[in-house]
Amino acid sequence: MAYRITLIPGDGIGPEVVTATQDVVSAAGVAVDWEIHHAGIEVAKLTGSPLPLPVIDAVRKNRIALKGPVTTPIGGGFRSVNVTLRQTLDLYANVRPIRSLPGVDPRFDVDMVIVRENTEGLYAGLELMILPGVAQSIKLTTERGSTRIAEFAFRYAKKHGRSKVTIVHKANIMKISDGLALDCARRVAVGHPEIQLGEMIVDAAAMTMVRDPNRLGVIVTENLYGDILSDLGAGLVGGLGIVPGANIGDDAAVFEAVHGSAPDIAGKGYANPTALVQSAVMMLRHLGEHDAGDRIERALTTLYRAGQVRTRDLGGAASTSDFTRALCAEIERPRAEA
Numbered sequence: 001m002a003y004r005i006t007l008i009p010g011d012g013i014g015p016e017v018v019t020a021t022q023d024v025v026s027a028a029g030v031a032v033d034w035e036i037h038h039a040g041i042e043v044a045k046l047t048g049s050p051l052p053l054p055v056i057d058a059v060r061k062n063r064i065a066l067k068g069p070v071t072t073p074i075g076g077g078f079r080s081v082n083v084t085l086r087q088t089l090d091l092y093a094n095v096r097p098i099r100s101l102p103g104v105d106p107r108f109d110v111d112m113v114i115v116r117e118n119t120e121g122l123y124a125g126l127e128l129m130i131l132p133g134v135a136q137s138i139k140l141t142t143e144r145g146s147t148r149i150a151e152f153a154f155r156y157a158k159k160h161g162r163s164k165v166t167i168v169h170k171a172n173i174m175k176i177s178d179g180l181a182l183d184c185a186r187r188v189a190v191g192h193p194e195i196q197l198g199e200m201i202v203d204a205a206a207m208t209m210v211r212d213p214n215r216l217g218v219i220v221t222e223n224l225y226g227d228i229l230s231d232l233g234a235g236l237v238g239g240l241g242i243v244p245g246a247n248i249g250d251d252a253a254v255f256e257a258v259h260g261s262a263p264d265i266a267g268k269g270y271a272n273p274t275a276l277v278q279s280a281v282m283m284l285r286h287l288g289e290h291d292a293g294d295r296i297e298r299a300l301t302t303l304y305r306a307g308q309v310r311t312r313d314l315g316g317a318a319s320t321s322d323f324t325r326a327l328c329a330e331i332e333r334p335r336a337e338a
Helices: 014-027 041-047 053-062 081-088 143-159 177-190 202-211 223-236 274-286 290-306 320-337
Strands: 003-008 032-036 064-067 093-099 111-117 121-131 134-140 164-169 196-201 218-221 244-248 253-257
Touching: 003 053, 014 032, 014 274, 014 290, 014 320, 053 064, 053 081, 064 274, 081 121, 081 244, 081 253, 093 143, 093 223, 093 274, 111 143, 111 223, 121 223, 143 164, 143 177, 143 218, 164 177, 164 202, 164 223, 177 196, 196 202, 202 218, 202 223, 218 223, 244 274, 253 274, 274 290, 290 320
Parallel strands: 003 032, 003 064, 064 253, 111 218, 164 196, 164 218
Antiparallel strands: 093 111, 093 244, 121 134, 244 253
């Protein structure tokens, strides 16, 4: 039986890394009926919307999607497709595992996870000009949102054998909003006595991530802090080109590369598909296809450890297709020899 999965190629290098990831999933032996829908700048030119309603409907219907990067204009233009998807479908948990791959500089031995609240905070988009030359952005924090993201983080830690959850906040300054989030995390922790709760102010957490990242375990935090710390974490293990991401709600999940659309290298054939491949591994495990996910992860680790096939962002000369062929061959090798 084939899984019905919504596929959003995105723009820039999106279609290239999406095609590579489709090949990898196929090599792992998972049958997928990809329902393709388009979003982004070119779609906005044709339809007036970067995220047409049929795209949202398809994700809602299939309950799962794989998404390439989509360009978001800076300072104007349309609203982020990512933020719109998350809020419209209530994909409240953004999950980013930060894990070192062998042979990738810098050689930190990192294995941590960031769970970011995905629908509230400053990304709620509540902005206004209160006076000429005076802009205001409202940070939205609710007990419901703070409680469910903390619950998600503790459940994730238990499921994945992690012993610590660290709530990252700025409650020393934002005593009401971040104070509420901190209080919710403390209350949730009482129901999970097997998991240690840590508490850390966001600036101290940033320093700790650089010095001793594994000390934090699973970070749970609000939207903006999570966005920034996720990119910091990616920098520790080699960049956004290798880090996966997932947006998970109660009724749907979207798995995506966390890097941008990189229009400057689009069409040149040397984008690194690792981030989206690793996101697909998360997707397969979400579907219960653990053997396939493990097979891809082992093959990826083997390929990186060998160090002979690297894309340009990691100092190599391999094209996207070179890397994909090598990875697929590594995935298929154990099956052929079994």
